[in-house]
Amino acid sequence: MTREGSPFKGTATIALKEAADHMTSARMHLIMLLVLLTAAGAVYGAIGRITATTAEDPFLFLKLLTVARDPLPSFAAFLGFLLPLVAITLGFDAINGEYARRTMSRLLAQPIYRDAVLFGKFLGGLLVIAIALLTLWLLMTGLGILFLGLPPSSGDLVRGIAYLAVTLAYAGVWLALAIAFSTVIRSPATSALAALSVWLVLTVFWGMIAPLIASTIAPLDPLDPMTVITQFETQQAIARLSPQSLYGEVTALLLDPSARSVGPLFFDQMQGAVVGAPLPTVQSLLVVWPQISGLVAAMILLFTLAYVAFQRQEVRA
Amino acid sequence: MSTTVIEAKGLTKRYGAALAVAGVDLSVEAGEVVGLLGPNGAGKTTTILMLLGLTEPSEGQVLILGKDPLREPLEVKRQVGYLPDTVGFYDNMSARENLSYTAELAGLSRDQARERIAAALDKVRLRDAADRQVGTYSRGMRQRLGIAELLMRDCRVAILDEPTSGLDPQATQELLDLIQTLSREGMTILLSSHMLDVVQTVCHRIALFRNGKIGFVGTVEELADRIGGGAFVVDVEADGIDLAQAARFAEGVKSIAADRDGHWLVEAERDVRPELARLVVQGGGSLRNLDLHRARLDQAYSRYFKEVAHDA
Numbered sequence: 242m243t244r245e246g247s248p249f250k251g252t253a254t255i256a257l258k259e260a261a262d263h264m265t266s267a268r269m270h271l272i273m274l275l276v277l278l279t280a281a282g283a284v285y286g287a288i289g290r291i292t293a294t295t296a297e298d299p300f301l302f303l304k305l306l307t308v309a310r311d312p313l314p315s316f317a318a319f320l321g322f323l324l325p326l327v328a329i330t331l332g333f334d335a336i337n338g339e340y341a342r343r344t345m346s347r348l349l350a351q352p353i354y355r356d357a358v359l360f361g362k363f364l365g366g367l368l369v370i371a372i373a374l375l376t377l378w379l380l381m382t383g384l385g386i387l388f389l390g391l392p393p394s395s396g397d398l399v400r401g402i403a404y405l406a407v408t409l410a411y412a413g414v415w416l417a418l419a420i421a422f423s424t425v426i427r428s429p430a431t432s433a434l435a436a437l438s439v440w441l442v443l444t445v446f447w448g449m450i451a452p453l454i455a456s457t458i459a460p461l462d463p464l465d466p467m468t469v470i471t472q473f474e475t476q477q478a479i480a481r482l483s484p485q486s487l488y489g490e491v492t493a494l495l496l497d498p499s500a501r502s503v504g505p506l507f508f509d510q511m512q513g514a515v516v517g518a519p520l521p522t523v524q525s526l527l528v529v530w531p532q533i534s535g536l537v538a539a540m541i542l543l544f545t546l547a548y549v550a551f552q553r554q555e556v557r558a
Numbered sequence: 559m560s561t562t563v564i565e566a567k568g569l570t571k572r573y574g575a576a577l578a579v580a581g582v583d584l585s586v587e588a589g590e591v592v593g594l595l596g597p598n599g600a601g602k603t604t605t606i607l608m609l610l611g612l613t614e615p616s617e618g619q620v621l622i623l624g625k626d627p628l629r630e631p632l633e634v635k636r637q638v639g640y641l642p643d644t645v646g647f648y649d650n651m652s653a654r655e656n657l658s659y660t661a662e663l664a665g666l667s668r669d670q671a672r673e674r675i676a677a678a679l680d681k682v683r684l685r686d687a688a689d690r691q692v693g694t695y696s697r698g699m700r701q702r703l704g705i706a707e708l709l710m711r712d713c714r715v716a717i718l719d720e721p722t723s724g725l726d727p728q729a730t731q732e733l734l735d736l737i738q739t740l741s742r743e744g745m746t747i748l749l750s751s752h753m754l755d756v757v758q759t760v761c762h763r764i765a766l767f768r769n770g771k772i773g774f775v776g777t778v779e780e781l782a783d784r785i786g787g788g789a790f791v792v793d794v795e796a797d798g799i800d801l802a803q804a805a806r807f808a809e810g811v812k813s814i815a816a817d818r819d820g821h822w823l824v825e826a827e828r829d830v831r832p833e834l835a836r837l838v839v840q841g842g843g844s845l846r847n848l849d850l851h852r853a854r855l856d857q858a859y860s861r862y863f864k865e866v867a868h869d870a
Binding site: 243244245246250251255258262342344346349350351353354555556 | 573603604607610612613629630631632633635636638639640641642644645646647648649650659660662663664665704707
């Protein structure tokens with residue numbers, strides 16, 4: 242059966258309304274305050290380290306995002322940890338909140354398709370995250386200019402923008418997850434808890450679980466040195482099920498031009514390489530292209546799940 | 559000239575093994591106000607959702623304004639307004655903002671929307687509260703705001719689900735007046751309710767729902783004739799006799815209910831006072847009072863649904 246009319250009619254209206262709601266909501270203000278404070282702290286720490294240790298570096302600005310000073314982690318690490326929280330805050334009651342407010346049936350009675358509701362919710366959330374990220378990045382760059390006294394190089398800018406794009410995809414994964422939970426679970430509190438549990442497991446505990454699973458799947462054999470590599474690779478494959486590991490690998494490569502690989506490197510592979518020489522941006526991107534595709538794929542997969550569940554849902558609660 | 563606006567044939571909805579709506583046929587002419595009447599859970603809301611295409615029927619077909627709501631949902635929803643049961647609005651937005659959001663979704667231009675919203679809010683007497691957050695609104699105001707949305711969108715057909723549920727008598731009356739105004743302006747209205755008096759005052763025709771089927775469609779007068787507006791109730795007071803036993807098989811008597819000591823309510827097809835008097839006297843009792851009154855429609859209505867429950 243074919244349907245008349247565009248499924249995207251009204252998407253922009255819903256997305257902008259959602260974005261406006263998020264921008265003015267107290268919960269968004271609180272979470273962004275948290276992110277801003279930690280980010281400022283991390284960058285301030287990094288500036289202190291950089292001015293104390295680094296004499297000359299062609300990619301000084303990228304160091305702002307990756308250098309950590311105890312006890313604070315680096316800006317990139319902070320973002321990898323806190324950004325999911327922002328996305329979950331924006332998405333956990335996207336669909337079930339409409340049911341709870343009893344606005345869903347009225348909304349669906351407007352001349353739009355259901356598709357527009359879900360697309361609008363997702364795009365609205367993503368728009369807010371994009372604005373927040375851009376603001377954050379500009380603030381950090383500004384702080385850097387102020388305290389380091391140097392403008393960012395063009396290489397810095399290109400890598401920084403690529404990093405922003407990947408960060409947005411990473412946030413999109415968590416936003417899609419939160420929206421999927423909000424579609425499947427009827428109570429907003431339960432869906433928030435479910436999304437937060439997944440976040441905790443994947444960002445905090447996954448790093449501990451992955452080696453455990455790897456050692457049972459691929460045990461070490463003291464007589465066979467190759468088993469060390471097999472175990473490492475198994476562990477890495479399991480760790481990559483978490484979007485945070487994927488994001489961490491992309492960050493490491495994009496923000497550190499001298500990084501060559503996300504996996505083990507052998508001496509024969511390093512033959513002829515100038516140690517510490519920066520890779521061109523495109524080469525760095527190519528190394529982590531699978532990770533980037535993985536993040537985008539996870540986002541699309543989760544969104545599709547939410548989409549299918551939502552399309553089949555009965556309107557009456 | 560009358561044209562059919564809503565036409566449903568054999569609408570059926572199953573939720574798993576449960577049958578929510580079991581073959582509903584309904585047709586509504588332009589300009590009519592039709593009431594769907596029935597107890598909660600009789601399938602009214604499910605039927606409404608199927609008419610709008612918000613729920614896919616398991617069987618059957620719907621045509622609204624000549625269009626299939628499953629194939630051309632946008633076209634149907636553009637012309638058909640829906641006011642859900644206990645309508646919700648975004649509490650942190652004002653009435654005007656809520657309406658301009660739906661106006662934008664309906665594809666109205668900004669200027670057009672502003673004008674129409676102001677006119678609609680005027681009509682439902684919410685102009686003074688238009689810029690207050692909807693969170694502060696009473697239930698009656700929300701319902702009126704829901705009606706304003708239909709006005710603003712200039713719908714040809716309005717489907718209202720339990721528009722008066724939970725309203726106080728005054729708010730109910732205001733809403734019913736509003737519905738009548740809409741009807742006079744040519745809007746076709748389908749409304750559901752479990753309250754007979756609500757439907758009785760505004761609807762031209764009534765469809766009685768029971769167990770997912772329509773048991774009866776017709777005017778209020780036809781309903782009265784059909785479900786016992788013609789029935790007689792005799793109030794009997796007598797001593798020294800058990801009337802329930804004595805008059806059990808009397809001709810024309812449908813049922814006898816003992817009310818309190820020496821007091822019975824006899825339901826009959828015709829005026830059975832002479833027979834009852836004779837029975838009492840023959841049985842050796844002393845008759846104290848015989849009072850005849852015709853069943854009121856609301857009594858007949860509740861009796862109708864009681865019978866249905868017994869049948870089931």
